[in-house]
Amino acid sequence: MTEEIIIAGFGGQGVLSMGKILAYSGIMQDQEVSWMPSYGPEMRGGTANVTVIVSDDRISSPVLNFYDTAIILNQQSMDKFEKTVKPGGLLLFDPNGITHPPQRKDIKIFKIEAARLSAEMGNTKIFNMVVLGAYLKLKPIVKLENVIRGLKKSIPERYHKLIPMNEEALTMGMANSVEIFPA
Amino acid sequence: MTEEIIIAGFGGQGVLSMGKILAYSGIMQDQEVSWMPSYGPEMRGGTANVTVIVSDDRISSPVLNFYDTAIILNQQSMDKFEKTVKPGGLLLFDPNGITHPPQRKDIKIFKIEAARLSAEMGNTKIFNMVVLGAYLKLKPIVKLENVIRGLKKSIPERYHKLIPMNEEALTMGMANSVEIFPA
Amino acid sequence: MGELKLMKGNEAIAEAAIRAGVDAYFGYPITPQSEVIEYLMAEQPENRTGMVVLQAESELAAINMVYGAAAAGKKVFTSSSSPGISLYQEGISYIAGAELPCVIANVVRGGPGLGTIQPSQADYFQSTKGGGHGDYRLYVLAPSSVQEMADFIQLGFDIAYKYRNPVMIQSDGMIGQMMEKVELADQRPRWTDEEIKQMHDSWAAFGKGDHRERNIITSLDLDSSKQEKHNHHLQAKYRKMEENEVLFEEINCEDADYLIVAYGSSARISMKSVDLARAKGIKVGLFRPITLYPFPMKQLNAYVGKVKAILSVEMSAGQLIEDVKLAVECNIPVKHFGRYGGMIHSPEEVLTALENLIKGE
Amino acid sequence: MGELKLMKGNEAIAEAAIRAGVDAYFGYPITPQSEVIEYLMAEQPENRTGMVVLQAESELAAINMVYGAAAAGKKVFTSSSSPGISLYQEGISYIAGAELPCVIANVVRGGPGLGTIQPSQADYFQSTKGGGHGDYRLYVLAPSSVQEMADFIQLGFDIAYKYRNPVMIQSDGMIGQMMEKVELADQRPRWTDEEIKQMHDSWAAFGKGDHRERNIITSLDLDSSKQEKHNHHLQAKYRKMEENEVLFEEINCEDADYLIVAYGSSARISMKSVDLARAKGIKVGLFRPITLYPFPMKQLNAYVGKVKAILSVEMSAGQLIEDVKLAVECNIPVKHFGRYGGMIHSPEEVLTALENLIKGE
Amino acid sequence: MDIKDIVKEENLVYSKTNLMTNNVLSYCPGCGHGTAHRIIMEVIDELGLQSQTIGVAPVGCSVLAYDFMNIDMIQAAHGRAPAVATGLKRTMPDKCIFTYQGDGDLAAIGTAETIHVCNRGEDITMFFINNGIYGMTGGQMAPTTLEGMKTATSPYGRDLKKMGNPLKITELIAQLPGTYYVTRQAVHTPAAVRKTKKAVFKAFEVQKEKKGISFVEIVSNCNSGWKLPPVKANQWMVEHMFPFYPMGDIKVDGHLVNSNKAEVKS
Amino acid sequence: MDIKDIVKEENLVYSKTNLMTNNVLSYCPGCGHGTAHRIIMEVIDELGLQSQTIGVAPVGCSVLAYDFMNIDMIQAAHGRAPAVATGLKRTMPDKCIFTYQGDGDLAAIGTAETIHVCNRGEDITMFFINNGIYGMTGGQMAPTTLEGMKTATSPYGRDLKKMGNPLKITELIAQLPGTYYVTRQAVHTPAAVRKTKKAVFKAFEVQKEKKGISFVEIVSNCNSGWKLPPVKANQWMVEHMFPFYPMGDIKVDGHLVNSNKAEVKS
Amino acid sequence: MAKVQGAIVVDRERCKGCEVCIPACPTEVIELAKEVNGKGYHFAYMANPDACIGCANCAIVCPDGVISVYKVKKTA
Amino acid sequence: MAKVQGAIVVDRERCKGCEVCIPACPTEVIELAKEVNGKGYHFAYMANPDACIGCANCAIVCPDGVISVYKVKKTA
Numbered sequence A, B: 001m002t003e004e005i006i007i008a009g010f011g012g013q014g015v016l017s018m019g020k021i022l023a024y025s026g027i028m029q030d031q032e033v034s035w036m037p038s039y040g041p042e043m044r045g046g047t048a049n050v051t052v053i054v055s056d057d058r059i060s061s062p063v064l065n066f067y068d069t070a071i072i073l074n075q076q077s078m079d080k081f082e083k084t085v086k087p088g089g090l091l092l093f094d095p096n097g098i099t100h101p102p103q104r105k106d107i108k109i110f111k112i113e114a115a116r117l118s119a120e121m122g123n124t125k126i127f128n129m130v131v132l133g134a135y136l137k138l139k140p141i142v143k144l145e146n147v148i149r150g151l152k153k154s155i156p157e158r159y160h161k162l163i164p165m166n167e168e169a170l171t172m173g174m175a176n177s178v179e180i181f182p183a
Numbered sequence C, D: 001m002g003e004l005k006l007m008k009g010n011e012a013i014a015e016a017a018i019r020a021g022v023d024a025y026f027g028y029p030i031t032p033q034s035e036v037i038e039y040l041m042a043e044q045p046e047n048r049t050g051m052v053v054l055q056a057e058s059e060l061a062a063i064n065m066v067y068g069a070a071a072a073g074k075k076v077f078t079s080s081s082s083p084g085i086s087l088y089q090e091g092i093s094y095i096a097g098a099e100l101p102c103v104i105a106n107v108v109r110g111g112p113g114l115g116t117i118q119p120s121q122a123d124y125f126q127s128t129k130g131g132g133h134g135d136y137r138l139y140v141l142a143p144s145s146v147q148e149m150a151d152f153i154q155l156g157f158d159i160a161y162k163y164r165n166p167v168m169i170q171s172d173g174m175i176g177q178m179m180e181k182v183e184l185a186d187q188r189p190r191w192t193d194e195e196i197k198q199m200h201d202s203w204a205a206f207g208k209g210d211h212r213e214r215n216i217i218t219s220l221d222l223d224s225s226k227q228e229k230h231n232h233h234l235q236a237k238y239r240k241m242e243e244n245e246v247l248f249e250e251i252n253c254e255d256a257d258y259l260i261v262a263y264g265s266s267a268r269i270s271m272k273s274v275d276l277a278r279a280k281g282i283k284v285g286l287f288r289p290i291t292l293y294p295f296p297m298k299q300l301n302a303y304v305g306k307v308k309a310i311l312s313v314e315m316s317a318g319q320l321i322e323d324v325k326l327a328v329e330c331n332i333p334v335k336h337f338g339r340y341g342g343m344i345h346s347p348e349e350v351l352t353a354l355e356n357l358i359k360g361e
Numbered sequence E, F: 001m002d003i004k005d006i007v008k009e010e011n012l013v014y015s016k017t018n019l020m021t022n023n024v025l026s027y028c029p030g031c032g033h034g035t036a037h038r039i040i041m042e043v044i045d046e047l048g049l050q051s052q053t054i055g056v057a058p059v060g061c062s063v064l065a066y067d068f069m070n071i072d073m074i075q076a077a078h079g080r081a082p083a084v085a086t087g088l089k090r091t092m093p094d095k096c097i098f099t100y101q102g103d104g105d106l107a108a109i110g111t112a113e114t115i116h117v118c119n120r121g122e123d124i125t126m127f128f129i130n131n132g133i134y135g136m137t138g139g140q141m142a143p144t145t146l147e148g149m150k151t152a153t154s155p156y157g158r159d160l161k162k163m164g165n166p167l168k169i170t171e172l173i174a175q176l177p178g179t180y181y182v183t184r185q186a187v188h189t190p191a192a193v194r195k196t197k198k199a200v201f202k203a204f205e206v207q208k209e210k211k212g213i214s215f216v217e218i219v220s221n222c223n224s225g226w227k228l229p230p231v232k233a234n235q236w237m238v239e240h241m242f243p244f245y246p247m248g249d250i251k252v253d254g255h256l257v258n259s260n261k262a263e264v265k266s
Numbered sequence G, H: 001m002a003k004v005q006g007a008i009v010v011d012r013e014r015c016k017g018c019e020v021c022i023p024a025c026p027t028e029v030i031e032l033a034k035e036v037n038g039k040g041y042h043f044a045y046m047a048n049p050d051a052c053i054g055c056a057n058c059a060i061v062c063p064d065g066v067i068s069v070y071k072v073k074k075t076a
């Protein structure tokens, strides 16, 4: 199994940490992982993206042009990454702020209204966990228990009390993705 | 015609400027010349030497291991350079301070008591001109008039009044070298 | 098995330094490697092992702090990125001349000049042929994973002390910024003063005891004949490294008709290209120099008569390729492919370049 | 015919700079080239041509003063020796990246580190392959006489402005310290502000007029794809130089069975070795690269099939030899001979090395 | 009166000077760099010096100043702007040359160039943006970082014994005979902006008269580095930076204004 | 009484310390470097610190100090001795570390390292040999060269407008909180030598107590650079150097001794 | 009596919502909008336009130089 | 009365004839020799040995550290 994912959105959306939790989850079940962020001052208020690879084998290139899955959280990223999903692959997006929804027909497209859901839960900080939940429902590459273990590893001890809330967000995400059939 | 000369002695003996005057003299009669000094802080109170080449043709190496002529002005230089005179070449030395006179039999050896002579003339600064005179007597590679022209070029204008004295020293040197026949 | 963590390359190299019992880190911030000093400052290794971490006022100061601590036999590490490494050059030449052990990491970014902060491999010549003045060599390790970022610290110090020579770990923004699973070695204690005395009393300047002459750390000898002797000694050391310390990796090379030669992050990308090519039936292997100096000359030359052509892949306009050509002594055609100035080639681009090479374009 | 003088190489290059209408010299003293600034200070060129001479507080300051003046389209010259040139590396990479014309002289001394103050050619890699970070090239001229020290100033500026690229004149303590006859060019006037405006208004930063957009001097582009484009532009420039600006000299090469390849002072010494060898009946020629970069690759390659072997002679442990090998593509056996660390080989030693080469040792 | 009646060409009393380009500033929201840029450009505009001025900005957040200042500009290596400016001024003594440097740049890596350009008394103007941190590289400790202040490389606060003292480089260069006008200002309030603008005027006048170095320090915020929203950052600046880096002139007409102020010791 | 009766082992009252080697000093006749070396070594001897001391001498005439000082020594790059010393002291906080630097080294190329080592207040001792010139490279102008003084690179005398002002780096670093003891001495007379030796003692004591930088400037001759015979050079030094670089303590126990003296301006 | 009235125009797309202009205004004219601009910033606007006296305080402290100020004399 | 008498020993071969010791001597003991040493320097010697009081002034200013000083109490 090798899953190659791009996660892309605004800097403040928790893109990088979502990738990190996913990668840590892979480690928890003895998989190989890589996490390659965009970096630099252009991130200042701008876009951020991270390539995560989870695999049973040694990972070759940590940077890719094509992905099994694209998780897309703003329009700029949609413009850039819709076309990079491999045929038959998955595109998951949050429709909030998306003005041009994806059009491809050779891939599976799902939406998750994570912005709305997390706002409804009264905590926009768990936005990215909702997205992650939706993704894991569609591609259960890591077990939920390993995500929780990964979470514990990737956030400081003093925030461990927040884990139940994160778990809730994951579950919420798992329950709420909707498949889109482009017109 | 190519003449390859090493001039070696103490720093204060005017070794470098003697070489420079010789080189300038060559230029005055349209020859090619090169002047390559030893340099660096080891010269501080120590020894100095310069390789001068005067030639009708383009000069190849400005540094040499073997010379047509060695002009030697102290014992350290004698130790170092006696052996570098080409067979049939010339070794000219001032015996002042020389504890081990040259021994080679395959070269011509002359002495010039320039230290004594210049002291007698009341001007130790012209020591090197006496030596140069002696050399030019033995190897008239440059004409005296060109030496005078060379002198004018190589010393600042304000010292040109000293040229007659230098000329005298040259003449004195020309008249006073003595051939040595090693025992 | 040591501890497993998900870490950035920059963090892994910093943590590995603490665990290798390094005595001191001196550095000056620069992207894309500031995480090295930031990690160290956050970890407070002075409490863990007594390791000293100091932010210097400049790269010139940093490399000369390294010179000072290394002169005393202390294990010392520094890191920077391209423009900062250029400022290190005088110091590196001094360190090499004075034969001091130390490890220097260059997390290369795109140049020349201020360039970009994105990954690059354009400092290959500088690392391997001497960016500083004079005839000297660094032992240059090119990690291609976060694990190797960590591992090469200990390996680097082993070589540095074995040969009393500076070691360069040349990675780039990609290896420095990406996270991977890394298995961390157990903590080694720092050398005690007594141990340093026992091991390095013959040369290190930590205070002259009555039992020995004073130790002098210098690269100066105004007497050229002595300086030449010293240079002969250095060259002999480099020949020994060339004989004994070459590292490289071969992937899918046994039956290969073609080779890709690539190191570091380029090698990682090319691994994927090999997979893509093999899927298309092209028999290609990846030859990865791990030591850029000493370069695996003989090992690559062994492919003469076996492979039809070589694609030399690097994030540079063509530096590695010179060593590849020298290694195969023109007995295999070699072509360059690279993106540069901060651009990273994709596995597909490498594949295309390979296909063009095969087509003879 | 210009004025004839007996001058040191260091003095000749300084006088030539005044006569070439150079606008400014910035430098920091270091043996064996301090005569350059000393000569300039004594000559007071501000009275002769208005040329500015300033002793900087360090080499870092000097090279960045050069950067500043060159950025305004001014002709600017600097000189130093090996350790100082190492300190120039960041600045040189910036100058190359920002495409600024200037001339830099390195009067090389023995290294590594503080080394000696005696002549050496061990900075070949640094000059030709880039001692600084990133993919860039200097146009590197290697004078082998005092006359060439003088001549290469004007030539250097011609190239520097033609390509907007820094030019390095790489000599050594021997060429710098020796005196020879030199024919000096007539005084050229310095460019007026009006002339600079006419010639360099498209890029130089001397103040934005209303008629044009602001000019920006930078080597930065955070956008890697733009930075890569800029790098492509630089590489294209280097290819052009390789095509059009190669200089070399052939002495006694027509009928040669063997070649000595040597540059600068080594070439001077080797000329004598050629004479000695010819006197012994050995048919040897001297091939002298005058531009070290671009290296006369094709021109040397033309000897493939003509000569039996090449002796690569340099005052270094072996740097030039890599380019010689790359040039002849391993079709002629090449052997290295060199003294280093401040030692100069004698004509006789080169002859012996040649005889050993012929004997196949 | 309707807004439409007010917003008319002829009623315009203030808008961004044309000497600032229309490029969107790369600075974080609320960062003082933008204001500092604008003031300098306004003064150059008002003095009619656009065609005579060359600015030098080295590495730091303001490395892209050339994208914003509508004059000929040079991007210099980290710390070396004073040397670059020297190269410019020596070859073009009648042009107006300024540097625009951060505290990491001017007071850490560039210390030697700073001290010597001031000691030579080059006729240039130096703008020194002191935000107590390395903004561009992500908020590391600068020489000017205050005692106890947390940064990416002093995560537990600056410890003077280990990390050295905050450096009052401005007071230090004011001691040198080559400096003629040295002042410390800020740009966080309208009043401060107005004062700073006057200082900038004066600085360029000193340069015109070739009296030596004119040096304007601007104490500024770094919201990202300080991890505070802009308005809070400005408050923090007033409460913590100003006591250590007091506002006002330090040297005027070649004379130290007040020996208390010129005290370098902390 | 015959000389033979006096010259006996038991009557020996003074001879070169064993902490000076028997190598012939590479300095010009009469050069103050030799005396400065000897005093420092005498103090280290008397304090019993030979096995604890590491000296750092960068490029300059004293680059060969390691041939003469019988202690572990490090030759540093030009200007970088303070950084090298920092590397040593930080990793060996209980060892005695000193630098021995010329004025070209400490006040020109090494300015940044000098300022920052002092600002950090590293517990090291710095010896600063100020001879107003670059001795080693053949007598070029140094930052400390006096106005009008002729050197190889100021052959018509130092022109302040073009070449900058003589730099009182010692007064400058005395302003920094990291320096604890700063003094200016000389070694041209027996009295001066005795005072300097006391200063050297004090400097090493300050280091032992880890109070920060102790800094001893020694104004010295450079006969070769000044082109004067040694005794005349010393006279010239008293007449010309001392008025500009006045003798005496500048900072004691962390306090500036006298604000007049601490004035940096010329 | 002639009273001064002013108005500001904020370049919404370039405003970064830093709020620095808000405390600078002597008459509490400015607030941040609920909406965001294309960059995701809540931008400044005249919440209380009548109070504006055209003093330009807001404009001169705006780091991004996105405020233009207009002023007229209004006869009371 | 006990009077102090001293003597100095100059290492001739290492003396550089710089003369710095000469003005340092309170009793004008030292002069430079007419002869030169192996390095060509006129070296210092006790021209006036009886005057030496063994004060070591000469020795402590000698840059090359070539003077050793001896001292005895002489009973008058």
Ligand SMILES: Cc1ncc(C[n+]2csc(CCOP(=O)(O)OP(=O)(O)O)c2C)c(N)n1
Pocket (backbone or CB within 6 Å): C028, C029, C030, C031, C059, C083, C084, C087, E059, E060, E061, E062, E078, E101, E102, E103, E104, E105, E106, E129, E131, E133, E134, E135, E136, E137, E142, E222
């Ligand atoms: C030689 C070199 N070293 C380090 C860097 C990385 N660097 C860029 S800017 C900077 C410091 C920026 O701080 P400051 O000068 O205070 O400017 P600010 O961003 O705070 O305005 C550093 C360390 C570099 N570009 N070049």
Ligand SMILES: Cc1ncc(C[n+]2csc(CCOP(=O)(O)OP(=O)(O)O)c2C)c(N)n1
Pocket (backbone or CB within 6 Å): D028, D029, D030, D031, D059, D083, D084, D087, F059, F060, F061, F062, F078, F101, F102, F103, F104, F105, F106, F129, F131, F133, F134, F135, F136, F137, F142, F222
């Ligand atoms: C990087 C570098 N630049 C320049 C030099 C040349 N250099 C050696 S010593 C020196 C200055 C010596 O002057 P100073 O420090 O005053 O010592 P002094 O010889 O006067 O005692 C210089 C410029 C060098 N060795 N290295």
Ligand code: SF4
Pocket (backbone or CB within 6 Å): E026, E027, E028, E030, E031, E032, E033, E061, E131, E135, E136, E221, E222, E223, E224, E225
């Ligand atoms: S990082 Fe700091 S200094 Fe840089 S733009 Fe942001 S707030 Fe301004």
Ligand code: SF4
Pocket (backbone or CB within 6 Å): F026, F027, F028, F031, F032, F033, F061, F131, F135, F136, F221, F222, F223, F224, F225
């Ligand atoms: S050159 Fe000057 S400083 Fe150097 S040894 Fe001679 S007198 Fe002393």
Ligand code: SF4
Pocket (backbone or CB within 6 Å): E030, G010, G014, G015, G016, G017, G018, G019, G020, G021, G022, G043, G044, G061, G062, G063, G064, G065, G066, G067
């Ligand atoms: S100060 Fe400027 S950028 Fe900030 S909120 Fe106000 S108008 Fe917008």
Ligand code: SF4
Pocket (backbone or CB within 6 Å): G006, G007, G008, G024, G025, G026, G027, G028, G029, G030, G051, G052, G053, G054, G055, G056, G057, G058, G059, G069
């Ligand atoms: S112009 Fe003055 S009154 Fe009007 S909004 Fe701006 S600060 Fe307020």
Ligand code: SF4
Pocket (backbone or CB within 6 Å): F030, H010, H014, H015, H016, H017, H018, H019, H020, H021, H022, H043, H044, H061, H062, H063, H064, H065, H066, H067
């Ligand atoms: S001071 Fe010393 S070296 Fe100089 S003359 Fe006297 S004894 Fe000789």
Ligand code: SF4
Pocket (backbone or CB within 6 Å): H006, H007, H008, H024, H025, H026, H027, H028, H029, H030, H051, H052, H053, H054, H055, H056, H057, H058, H059, H069
């Ligand atoms: S010991 Fe005193 S009295 Fe004797 S020679 Fe020396 S200085 Fe003169």
Ligand SMILES: [Mg+2]
Pocket (backbone or CB within 6 Å): E102, E103, E104, E129, E130, E131, E132, E133, E134, E135, E142
């Ligand atoms: Mg800052």
Ligand SMILES: [Mg+2]
Pocket (backbone or CB within 6 Å): F102, F103, F104, F129, F130, F131, F132, F133, F134, F135, F142
């Ligand atoms: Mg000096």
